[in-house]
Amino acid sequence: MEANDNKKSLTIVEVIDDGPLKISGNIVLKDLKRDIIDNFTEILLCRCGRSGNKPYCDSSHKC
Amino acid sequence: MESQNKTFSGGRKYSNGEITVYWKPDACVHASYCYRELIEVFDPGRRPWVDMSGADTDRIIEVVNMCPTEALAWKWNDENRNKNISIDQTNHINFRRPELIITEEQPVQENTVSVKIMIDGPIVIKGDFTFKYSGNNKELKAGIISLCRCGASYHLPFCDGAHRKVGFEDK
Secondary structure, eight states: OOOOOOOOEEEEEOOOTSSSSEEEEEEEEEEETEEEEEEEEEEEEEESSOSSSTTBOGGGGGG | OOEEEOTTTTTTEOOOSEEEEEEEEGOOOOOOOOHOOOOOTTTTTTSBBBBBTOHHHHHOOOTTTSSSSSSEEEEEEGGGGGGGGTOTTTTTTTOGGGSSSSSSSSSTTTTEEEEEOOTTTOOOEEEEEEETTTEEEEEEEEEEEEEEEOOTTTTTTTTOOOHHHHHHOOO
């Protein structure tokens, strides 16, 4: 793989208004409750507390 | 020797005669390890919120060392005992936590952002990233943010500890 331009942060953490947290880049996710460690390049995380698939968003905030 | 000790301006101190625990509120990201592990000592609903008589010294040290930020730190009151501190005593005042120091040699880790889902608590994000919210666009280098996951914070998108008050349960 060619070296990327590393000067800028490659990861973007974006709070979507009235919606989830979107993270894209090189992510190591550690879920302490479920004892899971995983790598992702894009995730949507629940911010409303209502998701049935925590920590991920399942669009329950729209209900 | 260079003095790299953490500074505690504006912070508070609590002692049980054997150790002193330092509390620096503006460094806290509400990761909530302290009160989840040891509510007898660290109770955010009590004033003062730290009660050093709630557990023995070893247990208090153990829990202070879990704090992922520099909000909680400790030292022995007997200065002689502060001279030989093992590296696993991460929150002893003579240590800077490695992940909070500017990252220089982490080729593999470069640009990797750590996202921690705290138990019944916030999302704690660490690393180099661009943080976008409500029209803001911030470049964070070795940054750390704690974001609300329960929806009850008064300081959205940030965590303000409200998950504890509303009894947020991640299930």
